[in-house]
Amino acid sequence: MPYGLGQLTSLQTLPLFVVSKDPIGSSKHCGGLAELNKLNDLRGRIYIINLELVKDAILETKAANLKEKQHLSNLTLSWNSWFDDVINTGDDENLLDGLQPPQNLKWLFVQSYRGVRFSNWLSSLTNLIELKMYGCRKCQHLPPLYQLPSLRKISLSKMCSLEYISDLDITNEVSASSLTTFFPSLESLTLQKCPNLKGWWKRDIVDNRDATIMTSTSSSSWSHQYHQHMSQPSFPRLSCLTIIDCSKLTSMPLFPYLEEELDLRGVSWKALQQTMAMKMNTAGASSLTSSIPPLSKLRRLYLWFMLDKESLPEEWLQNLTSLEKLSINRCSVSLSQILRHLTSLKELSIEDCEEVDLFSDAFLQSVTTLQKLSIVRCPSLMTLPEWIGNLTSLQNLEIKDCPNLTSLPEGMRRLTSLLSLRIYKCPHLEQRCQKEIGEDWTKIAHVPKYSNKFQT
Structure with a gap:
């Protein structure tokens, strides 16, 4: 970016900021992230690219001062995926920590981030409406997202190392939130090309013996396990769910209220079992579903490359009367x-x-x-x-x-x-x-x- 850009302190629109490959001070024509320091009147969206070229993560991100740009609503942070293994992951983690956005940010897109952990400041963005992460291949888990009450859309794609979306045990997360406040605004969830994703939580509420039982597709086993899943949180407003190429995924929060679309490609029926088992116990299910059978309001269903050889259980299909x-x-x-x-x-x-x-x-x-x-x-x-x-x-x-x-x-x-x-x-x-x-x-x-x- 041009050297001296930071002197335009009344600047309100800067949709793109390109990090230079030249070291700071080596050129009179190029400015670094420090050019953003005093541009606190920026509003709308800003797209910061080539973050892999930042040399001193702590110094430069502190100078960028993104946290004070209270009028920003949309932020994209992008690393070049071609340089995936060049830098120490700790450098990227420090860099992301220092790029903390203002608390009232509404849209966040992180592309090709190379750290193992994601910054804890994500949990503080309580006004966030949409979170999109793409190609963050080394990231293993995310900070608690249930603390984001305004979040309407989550998209996680090409997260090759992601095993669990939350690092908490389910019992801790459920007690920290509640069945009535767990993702109260979430309407759309996309999980795509996450080959090692196993579940939402590191430890589910069933033990290993029960988890083995849950792999069965018989009606009796679902009914037997139903009570053990009554405390499983459910997405109260989720309308669109897409799961593509997540072959190890077997455990999800309940999603009985889907109305618009369920798109399953390259996954196992096991990701559906807990939700569909809700109808096995009429008295218990009514408290969660208001007597509406799971997926009975669903309008569009895509089943592509399903990994299981057996057909859909008959009792699941009886619900799809609105399809x-x-x-x-x-x-x-x-x-x-x-x-x-x-x-x-x-x-x-x-x-x-x-x-x-x-x-x-x-x-x-x-x-x-x-x-x-x-x-x-x-x-x-x-x-x-x-x-x-x-x-x-x-x-x-x-x-x-x-x-x-x-x-x-x-x-x-x-x-x-x-x-x-x-x-x-x-x-x-x-x-x-x-x-x-x-x-x-x-x-x-x-x-x-x-x-x-x-x-x-």
Whole structure:
């Protein structure tokens, strides 16, 4: 940054601050973090990059004086990930400690931080609305976050060393907060590419013997364990939960109230067990869920690359009565087992399900609310059933990469609501659906928008 920038003491907007690679004082043209010292009228957002180039962490961060910039609402602290192993982690920890932001900060994004521990000042940001951490590969745990009553969104991505989000035992954290104040504002939680993440707390309320029992997927074991999880904190306002590529995760706070979206990719069903077990004891569950079964208000569900080979337990699926969108990718699930309960379903996407015979029974025809159906990379699919014509609400149909699908049924004529049909990488079907000349053309000629390799 230009030397002398710090003399502009009335400056209110400085969205980007670039740390110089040149040592302080070596150039008359470049200024260091000390240029921020007296710029206490800065407001809005500031993005500080190249923090790996700071030479004297304690001296320079003290000079930066971020804590006194009370008008700042949005702060990004970024280290260059290319220099991940160059510096001692203790230097980065001192650097982060010294970059303590003002207490009324609302948005914090930390990128590629290389310390093992995160600064305790995080727990003091009581006005923080959103916390995002990306690529902090060595960070092993975070300070207590339950103390942040305004926090609405948490996103933790590429945290390779993170084993537990809280370093406290669950008993300590529950007693320090309470079931009524645990993350009272949190609406969205994303945990992505945290391969060593095991749970929220270092020690859960079940012992090792009980934890072994909890790995079972039988109804009786969930019921047996239910009372031991009654004191487990729950997210009272969580509406969107995304867990991607966290293969070791088995324990989470309860999340019965999800309304918008549950996105599970590359995880185990075990992360769901405690929440779904709540309904096993009606009297106890009602105190937490107000008699609303877990996930009964959920609208969108994504199940991709699930690590368990067994299908979803039947009693879980009975709750999904509000589900409007379901996406299944590379999962060994019984479609009929799921669909019999999805009375509100509007969109269904099936992808890379090689072992699934999608239409082995007629349960799908009962989902008369279905408006969009997408079938992608399902080589076992050889035919569509005649009863597909019963899907009278269907507006969009996509069939892609199903090489063994050879023809369309007569029932296609009855899909009078169908507005868009796309057939791609289905060689036999594409030939039969060529405009005017294909053998199946008359079955789909009424569709306003149709595309394939031959006709776009």
